[in-house]
Amino acid sequence: xxxxxxxxxxxxxxxxxxxxxxxxxLEVHAQVVSNAKLFxxxxxxxxxxxxxxxxxxxxxxxxxxxxxxxxxxxQAIKTGLGLKAEINTYSVFxxxxxxxxxxxxxxxxxxLYHPLVGEGEVFIELEPGVVRRVRIEHIHLEQDAGKSLxxxxxxxxxxxxxxxxxALMEIVSHPDLRSPEEAAAYILKLRQIMRYxxxxxxxxxxxxxxxxxxxxxxxxxxxxxxxxCEIKNxxxxxxxxxxxxxxANRQVGIWEDGGTVLQETRLYDxxxxxTRSMRSKEEAHDYRYFPCPDLLPLEIExxxxxxxxDNIPELPDELKDRLIRxxxxxxxxxxxxxxxxxxxxxxxxxxxxxxGKLAANWxxxxxxxxxxxxxxxxxxxxxxxxxLGSILDLxxxxxxxGKIAKNLFEIIWSEGGDPLKIVDERQMRQxxxxxxxxxxxxxxxxxxxxQVEKYKKNPKLAGFFVGQVMxxxxxxxxxxxxxxxxxxxxxxx
Amino acid sequence: MxxxxxxxxxASTLLDxxxxxxxxxxxxxxxxxxxxxxxxxxxxxxxxxxxxxxxSADKLLSNGNTSSLCGIPIxxxxxxxxxxxxxxxxxxxxxxxxxxxxxxxxxxxxxxxSVFMGKLNMDEFAMGSSTEHTVYNPVISPWRSKGSEKxxxxxxxxxxxxxxxxxxxxxxxxxxxTGGSIRQPAAFAGVVGLKPTYGRCSRWGIVAFASSLDQAGxxxxxxxxxxxxxxxxxxxxxxxxxxxxxEVPKYSNYLTGDVRGKKIGIPKEYxxxxxxxxxxxxxxxxxxxxxxxxxxxxxxxxxxxEFALPTYYVIAPAEASSNLARYDGVRYGxxxxxxxxxxxxxxxKRTRGEGFGAEVKxxxxxxxxxxxxxxxxxxxxxxxxxxxxxxxxFEDVFNxxxxxxxxxxxxxxxxxxxxxxxxxPIKMYLNDVFTxxxxxxxxxxxxxxxxxxxxxxxxxxxxxxxxxxxxxxMNLAQSIESNVQxxxxxxxxx
Numbered sequence: 001x002x003x004x005x006x007x008x009x010x011x012x013x014x015x016x017x018x019x020x021x022x023x024x025x026l027e028v029h030a031q032v033v034s035n036a037k038l039f040x041x042x043x044x045x046x047x048x049x050x051x052x053x054x055x056x057x058x059x060x061x062x063x064x065x066x067x068x069x070x071x072x073x074x075q076a077i078k079t080g081l082g083l084k085a086e087i088n089t090y091s092v093f094x095x096x097x098x099x100x101x102x103x104x105x106x107x108x109x110x111x112l113y114h115p116l117v118g119e120g121e122v123f124i125e126l127e128p129g130v131v132r133r134v135r136i137e138h139i140h141l142e143q144d145a146g147k148s149l150x151x152x153x154x155x156x157x158x159x160x161x162x163x164x165x166x167a168l169m170e171i172v173s174h175p176d177l178r179s180p181e182e183a184a185a186y187i188l189k190l191r192q193i194m195r196y197x198x199x200x201x202x203x204x205x206x207x208x209x210x211x212x213x214x215x216x217x218x219x220x221x222x223x224x225x226x227x228x229c230e231i232k233n234x235x236x237x238x239x240x241x242x243x244x245x246x247x248a249n250r251q252v253g254i255w256e257d258g259g260t261v262l263q264e265t266r267l268y269d270x271x272x273x274x275t276r277s278m279r280s281k282e283e284a285h286d287y288r289y290f291p292c293p294d295l296l297p298l299e300i301e302x303x304x305x306x307x308x309x310d311n312i313p314e315l316p317d318e319l320k321d322r323l324i325r326x327x328x329x330x331x332x333x334x335x336x337x338x339x340x341x342x343x344x345x346x347x348x349x350x351x352x353x354x355x356g357k358l359a360a361n362w363x364x365x366x367x368x369x370x371x372x373x374x375x376x377x378x379x380x381x382x383x384x385x386x387x388l389g390s391i392l393d394l395x396x397x398x399x400x401x402g403k404i405a406k407n408l409f410e411i412i413w414s415e416g417g418d419p420l421k422i423v424d425e426r427q428m429r430q431x432x433x434x435x436x437x438x439x440x441x442x443x444x445x446x447x448x449x450x451q452v453e454k455y456k457k458n459p460k461l462a463g464f465f466v467g468q469v470m471x472x473x474x475x476x477x478x479x480x481x482x483x484x485x486x487x488x489x490x491x492x493x
Numbered sequence: 494m495x496x497x498x499x500x501x502x503x504a505s506t507l508l509d510x511x512x513x514x515x516x517x518x519x520x521x522x523x524x525x526x527x528x529x530x531x532x533x534x535x536x537x538x539x540x541x542x543x544x545x546x547x548x549s550a551d552k553l554l555s556n557g558n559t560s561s562l563c564g565i566p567i568x569x570x571x572x573x574x575x576x577x578x579x580x581x582x583x584x585x586x587x588x589x590x591x592x593x594x595x596x597x598x599x600x601x602x603x604x605x606x607s608v609f610m611g612k613l614n615m616d617e618f619a620m621g622s623s624t625e626h627t628v629y630n631p632v633i634s635p636w637r638s639k640g641s642e643k644x645x646x647x648x649x650x651x652x653x654x655x656x657x658x659x660x661x662x663x664x665x666x667x668x669x670x671t672g673g674s675i676r677q678p679a680a681f682a683g684v685v686g687l688k689p690t691y692g693r694c695s696r697w698g699i700v701a702f703a704s705s706l707d708q709a710g711x712x713x714x715x716x717x718x719x720x721x722x723x724x725x726x727x728x729x730x731x732x733x734x735x736x737x738x739x740e741v742p743k744y745s746n747y748l749t750g751d752v753r754g755k756k757i758g759i760p761k762e763y764x765x766x767x768x769x770x771x772x773x774x775x776x777x778x779x780x781x782x783x784x785x786x787x788x789x790x791x792x793x794x795x796x797x798x799e800f801a802l803p804t805y806y807v808i809a810p811a812e813a814s815s816n817l818a819r820y821d822g823v824r825y826g827x828x829x830x831x832x833x834x835x836x837x838x839x840x841x842k843r844t845r846g847e848g849f850g851a852e853v854k855x856x857x858x859x860x861x862x863x864x865x866x867x868x869x870x871x872x873x874x875x876x877x878x879x880x881x882x883x884x885x886x887f888e889d890v891f892n893x894x895x896x897x898x899x900x901x902x903x904x905x906x907x908x909x910x911x912x913x914x915x916x917x918p919i920k921m922y923l924n925d926v927f928t929x930x931x932x933x934x935x936x937x938x939x940x941x942x943x944x945x946x947x948x949x950x951x952x953x954x955x956x957x958x959x960x961x962x963x964x965x966x967m968n969l970a971q972s973i974e975s976n977v978q979x980x981x982x983x984x985x986x987x
Contacts, residue, residue, distance in 0.1 A: 056594055061592065062826075063596060063698040063700050065696065065697050065732060067731065067732060068734065096817050097864070099838075101823045104819060105818065106821060107815055205501075286865050288814075288815070288861065288865060288866075288869075289864075290815070290864055290873055292704035293704035293812055294701075296734055486621075
């Protein structure tokens with residue numbers, strides 16, 4: 001990114017005594033796209049009946065051993081490379097020990113002391129030219145837990161182990177974010193990058209992208225880090241913003257009242273819009289981390305990393321820069337186009353040998369607009385890039401007007417077909433023959449003598465004749481030619 | 494002498510020639526097991542299942558199966574998951590558990606056509622040196638001190654395996670060795686026991702005690718039989734990430750009897766104050782035997798030996814505390830009887846409180862403590878560093894050209910049941926003083942019977958080898974075996 005860009009303003013809470021700055025860091029849990037779990041061969045398919053994707057390893061039967069799924073490692077490395085991070089050629093899996101019924105082993109296999117991915121960075125653009133650099137502290141691989149179900153039976157709890165052991169990447173940021181909007185933009189940017197990489201689906205509703213949000217506040221201008229609170233397990237960017245706002249204001253209140261914010265884990269309740277304490281630092285689990293003796297340290301060949309690097313696709317930041325440079329599209333349009341990889345791909349198929357701005361305009365306004373209206377994805381678009389391209393060519397060549405083009409778009413959207421043929425069959429081409437336009441103009445003038453008289457007194461009324469000509473030609477007369485010829489004839493009168 | 498007293502190699506020859514059948518052999522063992530119920534060596538067996546397997550083995554043999562284990566009755570320590578058979582690790586917490594899967598090593602035995610005789614008693618979760626800490630009754634050694642009827646320990650934790658082989662209840666047995674649990678009972682019971690190099694045998698399907706130390710291994714009545722068993726159970730297993738990818742050699746080919754030029758190290762740190770004179774004597778005899786056979790005897794030093802026991806008793810409980818967390822009453826095994834408004838924490842407390850025995854609880858607590866925040870560096874991390882030093886002690890010695898190390902297996906002969914278990918647990922832990930270093934360093938170790946002491950109890954010698962060189966190690970062990978001609982059997986009192 002360009003270094004001339006400037007940083008966004010921090011969100012400031014004006015207190016009674018001080019102005020307070022928010023300091024936010026995120027731990028994002030991203031489910032790895034993989035058919036099998038991190039240490040077992042069970043399926044990761046979402047939405048199957050409870051306990052159908054469980055094998056002996058997932059259920060922690062006696063004597064069962066984890067075997068690392070290398071594809072998940074590859075996915076994490078890919079993610080690390082996508083976030084411009086160091087890949088550690090030596091990493092270790094640790095056990096994080098705690099008791100819970102949806103954690104059959106009694107420990108989660110994670111990476112505390114030697115994570116797979118080291119320092120990286122993400123840029124988030126909040127408005128054109130306003131960019132925050134967020135440093136990634138590390139990324140590690142770990143197992144997901146299962147699900148406890150408390151609402152099936154009045155006196156029993158049930159456990160569903162389908163999710164148990166699915167691979168997660170925990171992406172830990174430095175506390176570099178300064179507003180709720182930045183936090184949301186950061187998550188969406190991570191999601192976008194991982195979707196480009198194919199390493200995480202980023203479906204927040206299904207819980208395959210979740211975040212723990214660390215929030216603290218400090219007097220504006222201070223570079224000290226004040227005590228933070230962690231808001232656990234958030235899976236909506238809207239709630240994340242609400243939770244941060246509430247939490248930061250809560251902390252400001254405590255500091256300004258002369259109190260002390262206590263380090264604790266909190267939960268956000270979307271119903272009340274408030275966070276509440278889940279457990280204090282004193283009540284925090286002692287996870288008794290130690291290296292998992294069932295697994296060897298993970299040693300990665302540098303050649304493997306290079307092979308993965310060679311297969312990294314063009315990522316949104318680079319793609320956006322290129323769209324602007326190569327096709328002259330606006331910053332805003334480029335953002336919209338790169339939001340999903342498939343959108344940009346569609347655009348690039350449309351724009352071949354055509355005007356970039358026009359193509360962007362049509363893809364974004366007409367195509368995306370229609371898709372949104374009907375709840376379709378780009379892959380389900382009834383109009384192909386070739387069809388849209390033909391429509392654009394007809395506009396560029398002056399064969400149809402913008403207005404006719406919109407009609408044509410609608411016809412092809414609902415009926416399909418070759419735009420060129422349809423234009424011919426339905427006689428939609430513009431009339432660009434000067435002779436016939438001239439005779440139509442003369443007809444109009446002859447039919448409207450009183451308007452001609454009015455015109456003579458007030459030349460601003462020429463528009464009336466243009467309207468009449470368009471009416472007579474069902475909008476197909478080339479408006480540019482109509483204006484030119486009309487001007488010439490009127491001058492003769 | 495009954496059929497059940499044959500060695501595996503003798504029985505295999507007779508089976509191959511058709512002079513006996515597996516049905517006869519297995520029945521002979523079943524009769525002995527029935528007659529020896531007082532020993533509590535077997536925790537479970539099913540005569541019908543035994544006979545079914547023996548019949549199929551006879552069919553294989555008549556079709557020309559030449560596996561040396563085909564039709565051979567083998568007992569399995571209760572730590573191994575055997576499909577469809579009770580597998581409890583001698584713990585109440587696994588009450589009623591019958592796995593739907595088969596451990597890799599027992600599967601290999603079955604594939605070779607051997608007959609699974611039943612499950613062998615042990616210390617709960619392999620934690621102990623006397624097979625007294627068991628949900629079943631304690632194993633009573635077939636051996637007794639001259640003129641005494643006091644029940645003695647068969648050692649532990651694989652006490653059932655050692656007793657069964659010593660009392661001719663089966664021809665061979667599987668055990669596991671985390672800190673000496675094969676070699677110490679083998680020494681006490683006058684049989685041969687081998688702990689292979691860590692990673693040589695798959696741990697898949699073996700109830701875990703301390704994952705970085707656990708290793709399965711065989712018990713038998715001769716070194717040759719040990720070689721035949723190891724050939725079958727060893728080998729890489731993709732389901733165990735710590736298993737060794739190297740080839741498994743044909744171990745019986747190593748048993749040439751030629752040990753000329755081998756360099757045998759005698760570690761000075763293994764000479765303990767107050768060690769019984771007879772232990773010193775067998776050590777001396779072992780040296781002389783190997784020297785007479787053409788080996789060179791050298792004094793060596795393993796300077797970190799004194800830290801081995803405390804290191805072991807930090808690392809093993811740490812891993813155990815985590816490995817045993819899965820026994821929570823949620824999915825299988827024992828769950829405390831609870832009323833409906835009990836919360837989950839109470840369920841854990843009561844289930845684990847009632848399901849685990851005292852020694853297991855002690856180790857889970859030690860392990861939890863040494864991994865806790867603020868203690869991790871001082872205990873666990875420091876223990877890992879010492880473990881590295883202990884490993885390096887051995888590497889240095891092997892780099893100096895030493896081929897194997899000779900020590901006594903135990904610092905004393907078998908003790909009486911209750912004698913130590915009722916006392917300070919540290920005293921029980923001291924039993925492992927000569928064996929734990931081998932586990933910490935991941936090396937192979939074998940115990941061979943040396944002779945009987947003045948009270949008529951077996952004493953064993955331990956040989957420690959280079960990693961993956963079990964073949965050479967067994968050859969040295971056989972050299973001692975053929976020299977001492979340990980033909981003693983326990984006087985039958987049961």
